[in-house]
Amino acid sequence: xxxxxxxxxxxxxxxxxxxxxxxxxxxxxxxxxxxxxxxxxxxxxxxxxxxxxxxxxxxxxxxxxxxxxxxxxxxxxxxxxxxxxxxxxxxxxxxxxxxxxxxxxxxxxxxxxxxxxxxxxxxxxxxxxxxxxxxxxxxxxxxxx
Numbered sequence: 001x002x003x004x005x006x007x008x009x010x011x012x013x014x015x016x017x018x019x020x021x022x023x024x025x026x027x028x029x030x031x032x033x034x035x036x037x038x039x040x041x042x043x044x045x046x047x048x049x050x051x052x053x054x055x056x057x058x059x060x061x062x063x064x065x066x067x068x069x070x071x072x073x074x075x076x077x078x079x080x081x082x083x084x085x086x087x088x089x090x091x092x093x094x095x096x097x098x099x100x101x102x103x104x105x106x107x108x109x110x111x112x113x114x115x116x117x118x119x120x121x122x123x124x125x126x127x128x129x130x131x132x133x134x135x136x137x138x139x140x141x142x143x144x145x
Contacts, residue, residue, distance in 0.1 A: 024079035028069055031083040032062040035096030054099035061095030 019026055036055035043050035065082050072078075082088060132140055 024069055024074055024076045025066070027076070028066060028079045028083060029062070032065070032089070032092050033058055035093055035099075039096075039100070050100070050103045053103040054096050057099035057102075058092065058096040061092040065092075 039054040
């Protein structure tokens with residue numbers, strides 16, 4: 001059963017009221033979370049997990065400013081001053097860039113680790129096969145028809 005027209009209108013009105021009641025927070029989050037939005041649009045991988053990695057670090061770097069906005073001075077002027085602070089934005093966007101770096105390098109690191117583990121296992125199995133051949137003779141290594 002679908003949502004009625006009046007419920008949709010109520011939801012939009014509630015969103016609009018919330019937007020204006022929390023305008024400094026919304027403004028701060030829109031500006032600081034831009035790298036996450038870009039990651040959500042740009043990531044076309046099968047898992048689409050890039051925005052989670054970028055967004056997690058992006059949000060974590062923006063939290064101190066968000067807490068400052070909520071618990072110290074929640075005015076629109078303070079929010080505007082915070083988002084115009086170049087060093088704070090560099091830290092927040094730098095954390096998002098670190099999220100991209102982690103997202104891009106983790107598969108290669110895991111792949112290299114798994115390759116090394118597989119190579120060690122193959123070497124161990126070959127050594128075990130050689131020992132069995134020495135103990136039981138070369139017939140052990142042949143297929144039986």
